[in-house]
Amino acid sequence: MILYTLYGNSYIDLKHVSDLKGITCYVNSTNRCQCSCTFCLRQTKEMMEGNSLWLKEEPTVEEICHEFDLYQLDDFKEVVFCGFGEPLLRHEDLMEVAKYLKQRKPDIKIRINTNGLSSLSWKRDITPEFKGLIDTVSVSLNASNKEEYYRLTRSRFGIDSFDEMLKFASKAKQYVPHVVLTVVDIIGEEEINKCQKIADEIGVTLRVRPFEK
Numbered sequence: 001m002i003l004y005t006l007y008g009n010s011y012i013d014l015k016h017v018s019d020l021k022g023i024t025c026y027v028n029s030t031n032r033c034q035c036s037c038t039f040c041l042r043q044t045k046e047m048m049e050g051n052s053l054w055l056k057e058e059p060t061v062e063e064i065c066h067e068f069d070l071y072q073l074d075d076f077k078e079v080v081f082c083g084f085g086e087p088l089l090r091h092e093d094l095m096e097v098a099k100y101l102k103q104r105k106p107d108i109k110i111r112i113n114t115n116g117l118s119s120l121s122w123k124r125d126i127t128p129e130f131k132g133l134i135d136t137v138s139v140s141l142n143a144s145n146k147e148e149y150y151r152l153t154r155s156r157f158g159i160d161s162f163d164e165m166l167k168f169a170s171k172a173k174q175y176v177p178h179v180v181l182t183v184v185d186i187i188g189e190e191e192i193n194k195c196q197k198i199a200d201e202i203g204v205t206l207r208v209r210p211f212e213k
C-alpha cells in the first residue's frame, strides 16, 4: 500500500478507512534504506495481506499523486513521507509530490521522517530543496554518540554516519520551520539527557517516542 494511517500499532490502507477526518496520512514510497538497524520494523513487523508496507514495485510520482486524488486533503492533519525504508532515497520524486500537494492545498502540513543520511546518497546537500515544500523534518538520532549509533544502525556509510546525520539536521534548520531529532524511550534517562544536549547544541527539538515492536 502507498497511503496509509496508523491505528495503535496497525498500519491501515486509507482505502479501508471510512472516516478520514483528522488522520495523519503516511506515504510509503520505498523499501530501500542505507541502514540495517537492529530494531528495524522491516525485520520484525508482521503484515496482514492487503495492509502490507512491502511494495512489489516503487510507485511513480504519478501513481502517488493519483492515490492522493482519491481523497480530500482537508481531511488530513498531516502528510508524512516515511516509507518502510528511507523516503529521501526518493528525494526528487517526493519533492514533486510535495509540490503537487502544496498546489492543491497550500497550507497542508508535510513532514519527512528520515535517517538523515540521504545527502550522502545523492552526493549533494539536498536540504535547500525542502524550502517552501516541507514543514517538518524528523531525523532519527537513535543514540548520543557515533559508536552506539553505528552499532544500532549498521549504516553503509560507516562510523562517520552520526556526524553526517547531525550535519543534515543542522542544515535542514535553515530551510524547514521545524526540525526534530527523535529517540526511543527505552534508551534510559542518562542517554536521553545526552541526546537533549545534542539537540540543544544544534537548536532543534528532541522528541522521545515510545518504542514500537
Ligand code: SF4
Residues within 6 Å of the ligand: 033, 034, 035, 036, 037, 039, 040, 041, 042, 084, 085, 086, 115, 153
Ligand atoms: S533507518 Fe529506518 S528503515 Fe532504515 S533500517 Fe533503520 S529503522 Fe529501518
